[in-house]
Amino acid sequence: MQFPAEFVFGSATASYQIEGAVHEDGRGPSIWDTFSHTPGKVLDGDTGDVADDHYHRLDADLDLMVDLGLEAYRFSIAWPRIVPTGRGEVNPAGLAFYSRLVDGLLDRGIRPVATLYHWDLPQALEDEGGWTNRATAEAFAAYARVAGEALGDRVHTWTTLNEPWCSAYLGYSSGVHAPGRTEPLAALQAVHHLNLAHGLALRELHQVVRPDAQFSVTLNLHVFRPVGPTGEAARATVDALANGVFLGPMLEGAYPAESLEVTRAITDWSFVQDGDLELIRQPIDVLGVNYYSTSRVALWDGVGERQRADGHGASSATAWPGADDVEFLPTDPPHTDMGWNIDPQGLEDLLVELGRRYPDQPMMVTENGAAFPDVVTEDGRIHDAERTDYVRRHLRAVLNVREKGVDVRGYFLWSLLDNFEWSYGYSKRFGIVRVDYETLERTPKDSARWYASVVRNRSLD
Ligand code: FCB
Numbered sequence: 190m191q192f193p194a195e196f197v198f199g200s201a202t203a204s205y206q207i208e209g210a211v212h213e214d215g216r217g218p219s220i221w222d223t224f225s226h227t228p229g230k231v232l233d234g235d236t237g238d239v240a241d242d243h244y245h246r247l248d249a250d251l252d253l254m255v256d257l258g259l260e261a262y263r264f265s266i267a268w269p270r271i272v273p274t275g276r277g278e279v280n281p282a283g284l285a286f287y288s289r290l291v292d293g294l295l296d297r298g299i300r301p302v303a304t305l306y307h308w309d310l311p312q313a314l315e316d317e318g319g320w321t322n323r324a325t326a327e328a329f330a331a332y333a334r335v336a337g338e339a340l341g342d343r344v345h346t347w348t349t350l351n352e353p354w355c356s357a358y359l360g361y362s363s364g365v366h367a368p369g370r371t372e373p374l375a376a377l378q379a380v381h382h383l384n385l386a387h388g389l390a391l392r393e394l395h396q397v398v399r400p401d402a403q404f405s406v407t408l409n410l411h412v413f414r415p416v417g418p419t420g421e422a423a424r425a426t427v428d429a430l431a432n433g434v435f436l437g438p439m440l441e442g443a444y445p446a447e448s449l450e451v452t453r454a455i456t457d458w459s460f461v462q463d464g465d466l467e468l469i470r471q472p473i474d475v476l477g478v479n480y481y482s483t484s485r486v487a488l489w490d491g492v493g494e495r496q497r498a499d500g501h502g503a504s505s506a507t508a509w510p511g512a513d514d515v516e517f518l519p520t521d522p523p524h525t526d527m528g529w530n531i532d533p534q535g536l537e538d539l540l541v542e543l544g545r546r547y548p549d550q551p552m553m554v555t556e557n558g559a560a561f562p563d564v565v566t567e568d569g570r571i572h573d574a575e576r577t578d579y580v581r582r583h584l585r586a587v588l589n590v591r592e593k594g595v596d597v598r599g600y601f602l603w604s605l606l607d608n609f610e611w612s613y614g615y616s617k618r619f620g621i622v623r624v625d626y627e628t629l630e631r632t633p634k635d636s637a638r639w640y641a642s643v644v645r646n647r648s649l650d
Contacts, residue, residue: 190588191648197300197599198644199261200254200621201556203307203351205237206608208267210244214282217273219309220319220360224367235614241606242629244286251293253622253631254605258641261300263555263601264290265307265351268332275311276328284339291343302555302601303340304348304407305333305390308356308366315368320356320379323460330389334397341398348477348555349390352409353383354431358508365502365612373455373510381461384438388468407477407555408435410543411484412535416518419488423515426451427486430512440547442470452511475598477555478543480536480583482529485518500529502612525579526560526617533582537590544595551596557583558603560610560617563634571623571634580636581649588649602640606631 192198205221225236243250254262268275270283287303294301306329314325333349341347350356359366362376387406394404411431415424429447437445443466449458482500489495491514499517501508509515520530536557543552559579563571580602587597607620615626621637624630643649 190592192588194647195598196647197261197553198259198640199263199300199302199599199601200257200259200605201263201601201603202243202605202608203265203304204267204270205240205307205309206604206610207241207243207606209238209240209242211238213244214270214286215273215280216267216283217269217275217280218312219267219269220312220315220367221309223312223315224369227369230367230369231612232614232616235609235616237609239629240609241624243606246629247286247290247293249631250606251290251297251299253633254294254299255297256641257621257633257637258644259299259605260644261302261345261599261601262294262605263302263304263348265304266336267309268306268329269309269311271335272311272328272332275314275325276331279335284335287336287340291340295343300345301343302346302348303336303344304351305329305336306349306356306386307351308360310368319368320361320382321375323382323385326382326386326389329386330393333390334393337394337397341394341402344398344402346403346405346475347394347398348405348407349387350383351407352479353380353387353435354409354411356383358431358510359501362510363501363504363506363508365504365508371504371506373507376510377452377456377458378460380434381458381465384435384469385465387439388465388471391471391473392468403474404471405473405475405477405553405555406439407479408432409479409556410436410539412480412532412539414483414485416485416487420486423486423488426512426515427509430509438466438469439473440470440476440550442466455510474551476543476547476550476552478539478552479556479603480539480554481527481557481559482525483520483532483535485520486515487518488514489516500527526562527613531559531579531582533586536583537586540587540590540595540597541593544590544593551598553599553601554583554587554597555601556603557600558619558621560619563618563623565623565632569632571632573634573636576621576634576636577639580640584643584649
């Protein structure tokens with residue numbers, strides 16, 4: 190089994206996780222600056238102030254991508270570099286950085302895949318309510334237009350949002366991500382305003398970017414394994430809450446009845462205005478799917494302690510508003526350093542199911558990869574066999590679903606570099622290239638060499 194020539198192999202990163210240079214060239218503060226500088230929010234008090242210093246090492250990092258044979262690079266644009274206070278004044282120096290990045294990719298024959306929002310909301314907008322505020326969606330559309338005007342002649346694929354599930358539920362309900370709020374209603378408002386932002390931004394982009402540009406959104410669709418007699422009921426609930434609220438409006442033009450039902454005690458969704466759903470549902474060229482692991486769910490019996498092994502950080506507040514009767518059971522080993530189970534079959538099941546429901550919707554895996562506690566051996570190398578094995582098995586899953594006729598057109602390995610893993614700080618290494626956080630030196634791991642050979646040979650053997 191081979192990957193055809195038109196299948197795209199890339200790697201992915203995100204602005205706050207790698208760039209550093211947070212005070213440079215007119216960048217405004219984002220909610221992640223505020224959050225990471227708030228004691229107790231990020232492990233060991235780590236921040237993205239320096240991160241991988243990618244902002245200053247752009248050319249060397251681009252050269253590294255060439256060495257690894259990457260065909261595409263999925264990066265994100267930091268909204269506060271472009272529009273430092275979220276709306277209004279535009280910062281030319283910020284645009285210049287991404288323009289250099291895009292040119293640098295094209296010069297090297299690498300396809301630019303740009304994400305407009307990978308979680309670094311300008312703090313000024315959070316001060317006005319953040320994603321609970323409808324005006325944030327409008328500000329996002331204006332920012333998308335500015336980015337599109339500046340880069341739209343060169344960017345191949347535009348992705349509006351990365352994992353709006355995390356932005357809404359981890360940011361506003363469990364509070365383990367910025368802005369760290371724990372208000373169930375706010376999370377559901379955020380869901381809708383993120384959906385609206387996606388639709389509004391697509392409308393703007395269409396007007397300003399090259400006509401052959403591709404449009405997408407990246408979702409972290411959850412795969413829930415039902416356990417026992419109540420498993421299916423539990424699965425339906427969390428599926429409606431996590432997957433239905435995005436797939437429904439974006440691809441089908443409505444919030445599923447089940448999503449409204451599950452959240453009924455929290456909101457009547459009256460913040461959805463006339464015309465919103467038409468705006469949100471727009472054709473996209475490619476659906477981005479991020480996949481790491483699966484979870485096991487059942488209904489809680491109300492007696493024993495409710496198990497909450499959902500893999501999304503420790504908080505006394507729930508990431509699942511309206512699903513208090515669902516429990517997340519521990520998953521079976523093996524696990525990665527994140528504690529996430531390794532279940533390539535989950536990726537296969539997910540892509541097959543999406544292909545069944547949306548047969549005309551092309552897809553790409555926009556993130557997949559694994560954190561392991563890497564060791565630098567005496568030869569100076571990083572023999573990260575577990576990471577290679579993880580990626581190999583998930584690429585095998587992609588080949589399997591393609592055999593079944595599912596239209597998956599690309600794969601982006603998370604991540605190019607070790608980086609700031611949100612509330613885990615620098616403790617989790619996802620890179621195929623090691624970053625020494627003392628010297629900022631980059632060292633390709635064995636997995637990087639292996640990945641380069643896969644790209645070259647178009648096969649896993
Ligand atoms: C995803 C995020 C990405 C990274 C990986 C491990 O949820 O999109 O930024 O943190 O997980």
